[in-house]
Amino acid sequence: MIPKMHSGATPDAGALAARVAQEQPDYIDQAEAPYDRIRKAAAAMAAGSVTPDHLMGMPADLVTWLRVMPRSMLCRVACASDDAIDAHMHGRKTMRGVLTYDRDAVDQYRAANERARRDDELDEKLACVM
Secondary structure, eight states: OOOOOBSSOOOOOHHHHHHHHHOOOSOOOTTSOHHHHHHHHHHHHHHTOOOHHHHTTOOHHHHHHHHHSOHHHHHHHHHOOHHHHHHHHTTSSOOTTSOOSBHHHHHHHHHHHHHHHHHHHHHHHHHHHO
């Protein structure tokens, strides 16, 4: 079972996550385990080929967690075992090099990336002026 994300307020999951949360599938493939779906979504995101079908029916917190991770982290999730993903998401044992499944951690990671992006943009603007 996929746990709810820990602590903090629910972060904005973006337009795709909102669309996925609103659209409920006509059926859920019971043959596909939830961790298989997480692995497939992570692999598709890492490859840059994610579609709404990859995320359909996933909790918004889970989609947000996957969306903020860089390719290296997504690849680790895509290659992880069910037990490793389950332990990571439930806070029992973290996967090395993967963002913690926690709202505060996701918010802080997103904020740090936004600051770094703004700093890079400022550096580029300053370089053009000089």
